[in-house]
Each structure stands twice: as C-alpha cells, then as structure tokens.
Amino acid sequence: MTQSVPSVSVTYAQNGSSTKANALGMRPMQERAYEKRGEQYLLIKSPPASGKSRALMFIALDKLMNQGLKQAIVVVPEKAIGASFHDEPLSQHGFWADWRVEPRWNLCNAPGNDNGGKVKAVGAFLESGDRVLVCTHATFRFAVDAYGIEAFDDRLIAIDEFHHVSANPDNKLGTHLGALIERGKAHIVAMTGSYFRGDAESVLAPIDEAKFESVTYTYYEQLNGYVYLKQLDIGYYFYSGAYVEEILQVLDPNEKTILHIPNVNSRESTKDKMREVEHIIEALGQWQGVDPATGFQLVRRPDGRILRIADLVDDDASKRDRVAAALKDPAQKHHRDHVDIIIALGMAKEGFDWIWCEHALTVGYRASLTEIVQIIGRATRDAPGKTRARFTNLIAEPDAAEAAVTEAVNDTLKAIAASLLMEQVLAPRFEFKAKHPDNGPTPGFDYGEGGYLPDRCNVGVNEQTGTYQIEIKGLAEPKSPEAARICREDLNEVIAAFVQDKPSIERGLFDEDLVPEELTQLRLGRIIKEKYPELDTQNQEAVRQHAIAALNLTQQAKRITNESEQRKTPTPPYFTESAALPWTYGSWTSTSSIASIPSGRPMPFLPRP
Template structure:
C-alpha cells in the first residue's frame, strides 16, 4: 500500500512568453544570453528545457565569426547529450548562420576507445574545422595529454557545469581553473542547477567573479509556457517489493520515465533486470519487442499496446539500438513513438523527450542536483501537456528493521529536498533601499493605488516573476557579491546555502552523529 507524504504543487499563468521567438529565432532566455555574447567568461544558469543548447549555438557562432576565436569545443557529461548539438538550420528562423557539426567531429557518436577520441581532439585542433563535441572525460584526457596551451584562442563550452568542482581532485575543475588562469580561451558554462550535493563549491570565488551570469528562473520558464500549466512534486511510501505497488503511482496513460533504484540502495532487489521484468509484468502482457527500435511491446487492460524503452539492459547491442531509437530526430515530434522509458543511470540530465509527463523515481536520491535534473525531464512544453509530475517512491520504514533510523532520515532528506525544490520554483526577490528620490521601476505593478513615493513599495513583474521590494534603512551593498545576492539573491545566495545545509544535515543524520545542539554544518 502506498502512502502520500507532503507534496508541492505549483500552478503557472501559461502566458506563452518563454516560447515566443524574436526576429533572430531566439526565445527570451537565448536572447538574454546572446546579449552577453561578448563576455569572455559567461555562466548561463537556466532550467532544463529552456534552450541552453541553442543559446550556446548562437553565442558560439558569433564568437567564431566576429570575435576572432579559432574553434569551439562543446563538452558534455555523457555521450547521449551530444545529440543536443546536432546540426540546426538557425537561418530558417531568422539567424544569420546555421549551426553545423561535421559528423566526424561529434566524438559522442564515434566508435572506438577513449585514446582514439583523445587523438581525434588533437587532429581537430590542427584542422580548419570549427566545432567539436566530446564528453567531459575525453576533454579531461586531452588536456592531460596536450596541455592547456593547446586550446588557446578557442571557445570551451561546458554543458551541465555542476559536474565541475573547485576541489583539487576534480580534474575537470582543475583544468578549467588552469585555462582561466592562462586567460587565452573563452568559456561558456551552462547548468540548470548551480550547486552540488556534496556542498563543494563549483568554482573558487576568484574564478567565479570573472564570469558574467545570465539567469533564467524556473518561474520565468514555466510561467511562460504555452501548454504546461501545473507541476506536482510528490513522495510516497511503499511496503514490500516496489514493483508490486508501482501501478498505484504509475498511470500507463501518461508518458513516463521510470528511474529504478541503484543496485547498492536499500530499495533495490540487487537484480535490476528482474525488476524491469516485474514492472512490465505488472503493466500487462508482453507481446515481444519491436525489431526496428528494440522497444518492448506490452498489452495493457484497456487493449492498448505500450511501447517501453528498456535502458537498463546491459547488452550493448540491445541498449544501443533502443538509445538510437530514442534519439531518432525523425521521431522527435511523434508523441506515440514511445510510452514509457525505464532507466537506471541514464535519461537524466540533458535527456530530451518533450512528451514526458511523469518522472517516477524509485528510492531516495541523496543529491538535490539529481532531483532537479530528473524533474527537468518532465518540464518540457508540448501540445496537449498541461500537467507534469515528479514522484518519488520510497520504502516505508519498518520498526522491526535495524535500518529504521536510516530509513526515516533518508525520507526526511527527500521531504527536505521537496521543500527546497519549492524555493527553486519560487519567484525572484530584488531588494533596494528606500530613498527620497526612489521611484517606480518600469514593468512592475505596484497594486491598485500605484507607486506611493511616501511609503515603501512592493512591485511585481508577472512576466519575469520578480518582486521589487523597497526597504527603509537598507544598507547599500559594499561588494559586487553582496549586490548580486540582493538582486535575485536566491540564485546565488540562500538557495545554494540551503542545499548545502540540507545535504550536510542529511549526511550527519545518516551517520547518526547529529544531536540536538550539534554544529549544523559549515554554513550554519
């Protein structure tokens, strides 16, 4: 039996603003990034599905054509995300150039060993071609082998930037710091979650200060959609094998990504293949597999046949065929191409399936970053899609088990992540001191009576989701960092602080070391 625990439900205006394009074919976030295209170091903080990949294309093309850079190297965390940077006919929508990547320079699609791909990077650097796409791992090995100076006068674009860490043991972070110190490259960093679950800073303060930041919030993104209006985030307890209860939270009518638990987690049966088979058995009668795509065909009670993509199968030939079918550009706009995707470590960050309505995750997740990324799989706008859901199915604590304390603490962590997610989804607050010469800010609504010059005022911009709040006696910020925290502070300040505190406390609870009055963590 499943039992619900506190959930979050957020409803948006659905005004269509975030999906409208300007005369160059840019959506609002992309236009905002393009306005900063002249910056040497650019950090784009924008939620999943907001168009970061295309924003990078616009910026990179300008840097190659107008800013004197030789080449652009796009670095992604895993091979599947390389498909986000396939050719795009940008001129069709008003831009002055098209985005083109020669097939041999998308190393995410290249066969062979990592060593061969590293040597291919050097061949690219010595060529006259303009764009290369590779994984974080390939890039790390290439810098190790050829040195940072080999990348001079080039754009390095790092997707899913939260993989970088200021910790010296993080090779990608160390290489990036060396490139910034040498100061002969341009860097565009992109992420939907500028924080890490391990509380390590992404960049050292002196490196971070060199980046110009473009921020586009979840509020702006979802409020400006054309179709999607509501996002629900829920947690549910279950008892017994999770596959026995999964249909109590899984609606076969909804397009769903199911992430089964890690084989090392408490929720796992230690047999991931049997878990997938069990889920399929619960859904209906297996009808075989599609020879073209490798999708499993399952007939459910109402007579429909579901197409299920199994990304858990370890057989490379089977999984590669399924993965290729999911990335088939010809099926991008086909809602009926696939109904359910079952994955373990795949189909998280950067995975693009606009029709996904429900992200169902089994087992607690220790990282808020991972939760944000999984939720992002369902928050893409698509025709007929008005509701998106994230559901976390968690083992119900059993007082007879020795692991009861750990189970309760894990559940509290999940609930805390839910509350944190509500903060991520909230509007932005900008604080300013009330002065004699203060006046209304253009674009902000100050209510029925309008702006009152004799009072502290609160204005709201519905399109951007920003509040402008005047406070009498508020001290002027003394540093750029303080100014940034007062202007949309949740993005850089308390959100990351809350995330780090939550992770710290959860780890302490799991270790059983925290007692009342104990040190609350490095930021407490």
C-alpha cells in the same frame, strides 16, 4: 500501501512568452544570453528545455565569425547529450549563419574509449581548419592532460551541465578549468540548469566565479511562459514491502512516464534489476513481443491498448543501444505515441529530451539534490495537449533494523530538503530593496491599483521577467559588486547549501527548544562565510538577510495559501511590516504540504531578517 509525505504543486499562467522567437530565431533566454556574447567568461543558468544548446550555437558562431576565436569545443557529460549539438539550420529562422559540426568531429558518435583514439582526434582537430568539435567531459580532461592548457588558446570551451565541475582539487575538470582561467587566453561558456552540486561542494572557486558574467533565466519565467503546460506537482511517498508490488499505485499507464528504478546498492532495490523490469512489465499488462525496428517492449493493457516500453536497463549493450537510438531518432521527436514508458536506471536524466514526458517517477532517494532537479526537468518540457506534469519519488519505509531506521530518517530529511529547494526554484524571482524615504518606483514594475506609495513598503511585479521587487525596512544592503551579484543571481544557491546542511534540517524538525534565529543567523551565517570567504562581514550579513527573506517569503506564502479556501487572492500594492504576507504570487501558487512531516511538528517558520 503508499503514504504521501512532503509535496509541492505550482500553477502557471501559460502566457506563451518563453516560446516566442525574435527576428533572429531566438527565444527570450537565448536572446538574453546572446546580448552577453562579448564576455570572455559567461555562465548561463537556465532550466531544462529553455534552449541552452541553441543559445550556445548563437554565441559560438559570433565568437568564431566576429570575435577572432579559432575554434569552439563543446564539452558534454555523456555521449547521449552530444545529440543536442547536431547540425541546426539557424538561417531558416532568421540567424545569419547555420550551426554545422562535421561528422568526424562529433566524438560523442565515434567508437572507442575516451582515453584513446578520441584524444588523438582532439589533437587532429586542434591542427585542422575546422571550427567545431563535440566531445565528452572525460575526453576533454584526457586531451588537456595530453596536449596542455596552451593548446586551447584562442578557442571557445563550452561546458554543458556545468554542475559536474567542482572547486575541489580532486575534480579534474575543475582543475583544468581553473588553469584555463588563470592563463586567460581561452573563452569559456558554462551552462547548467542547477548551479549547485549534490555534495554541497562549490562549483567554482570564488576568485574564478567573480570573473564570470551570469545570465539567469528562472524556472518561473520558463514555465510561466509556456503555451501548454500549466501545472507541475512534486510528491514524495513512503511504501512498504517491495516497490514492484505497489508500483501501479503511482504509475499511471495513461501518462507518458520516465521510470527510474533504484540503484542496486540502495534499500529499495531487490538486487535483481532485470527481474524488477520484468515484474513492472508484467504488472502493466500482457507482453506481446519486441518491436523489431525500435527494440521497444510491446505490452497489451486490459483495455486492449498497446503500450510501447523502452527498456534502458537491459545489460545487453546491443539491445540497449538500439532502444537508445530509437529514442533519439529526430524524425520521432514530435510523434507523441512513439513511446509510452521509458524504464531506466542511470540513463535518461540530464540532457535527455523527451517533450512528451508527463511523469518522472523515481524509486529510491537520489543522494544528490542536483540529480533530483535534473530528473524533474525531464517532465517540464512544453508539448501540445500536455497541461500537467509531475515528479514522484518512492521511498521505502524502514524495517525494524536500527540501520534501516536511520537511513529512512535520512531519506525523509533529504526529501524535505528537496521540497524546500524546489519551492524556491519554482517561485518567481525575488529582488529585495531596503526601504528608504527617497525610494521611488522602478520602471517596468507594476505596484498595483494605487501605484507606488512612498510611505509604505511596496511590492512591485514585472510580469515580463517574472520578478517581484519587495521593499523591507532595515534590510542590510550589499556594498560590493560581488555581494550585489550574489543577492541578485545566487540566492537559490545559498538556499541550496542551507537545505543540504543536515544539522539545520534535523534541528528545525525535531528540536522543540530551537529558536528559529539560531538556524537562520548562526548556521546560515556560517554557511555563507564558508561559501563566500572573500566577502567582508557586512556583505556576508547582507547576503544572509536576502536569502532568509526569500526563503521566509515562500514559506509564509505557502502557509497562507494552505490556510486559505480562496486560492486567487488579489495582490495588494504594498508589503506591511507587521503582518504575514497577505498575498499569493499572482499566477504562481504553492500548495505544499511540507509542514505535515511524520514527526507531527512543522518546520519552524523562519524569522524576518
């Protein structure tokens, strides 16, 4: 029997803004990125399905046509993601050029290994007059080793899924990127939906990060601006016994689902992945054979409906490749009933585009918060008739062995950390200002019925950008441009580092004598000092206070929402200093039960900065 542990549920306004295109065929995120197309180093932080691939096409074409660059090299983490950069007739939607990749230069479609013929192909491309090449991170790493950093002068290097890069010297891609930046003769566009790593390593060295201009488009802007999808639920469940015996407790055959079975080395695995897939198929209904065209398994449900199941776990590469090709078939992209359930192990994660996915179901805790965010992103596409999406993580309960108990407690801590982070990621964007007597209203912000009140701490809302501007008395202000950028752009990255700090979560949950300030001042202060060593003490403290304000705001609003029977409390026009926040986030409401953890002790509410 499964038991629910921490969960998050958010509801959005469906105002349609994030899917509307301008005269050049650009959606809001793409337009925002294109405005920064002249930057030599550009970092695009934007959620799945917001159109990062096409944003890169617009920017790359401008750099090739108008900024004097010779070539563009698009670098993706795995071959399947190369499909995101296939030819696009952009001129049909108003742009002044089309995106074209000669078939021989999309190395994601080429046979052979990354450190062989594909490296020679990169060399041939660099000598050619063609403009665009697509390859994997691995191919690019080997090509830099083979030809040197100088070979990429006056070229655009576009790195997709940028969180694979690390400032750690052992990360080869990160080392090459640092060398490119130090030489200063290439342009770089970096794109990611989660600008933090699961291992809590820095993506970029601070000195390199400061050279990038950031374009941030939030989950809130993306989901609030959808036409169809209104609700996103995130849930964690403990189960006992073998997961294949209880899978139908959470797997609804009527929902379009991506099911990730556990890694064979995890507690949840039966150590026989092929049998696990067979057992899941048997639980779903009566097997009817294999579709000869797609390789999908056909299963008849008790009500007579035929389920089409894509098995990406099969060790037979020819069978698995046929299924993967059928899933990527562009002719089927808008066909809802092409497939019903996808069963995968290491595939169908980042960059996998199936707009109809309603349920991302993962068995076994993933060690990386980045991986969780990416998997959740598989279900957050907007599609006709799709009003609700959800992510579910099944985690095995411990058995009597001490090691298993320890591992299960660790998994619980990780689930709580993921919930805290996702609450922050899915919330509106917070912009904090210190309250001064000479403050006034900011253009574009609505301060409620009474307007801006000079004698109060005001809350302003910009519905277009999904930003909440909040005044707080005594708030430390960033003094340097870099500290201001961090407070404006990177608070979620700071919070990600905090919730991945295991001692912080452990003590917050289980230490009865803990004073919350110890966590938020000492441990978070240390994390910020390590993460941003170039900032002076005053600016580090400003970043700490802004991060705590954001985390505290979400947790207080969640508590009030949970305690309130009325879910649609009107937003008052100001923020009082003494009271807890008496409002919810407009169209965004959290109904998380994160406080109801197994120990029975709620996570301590974080103090005001």
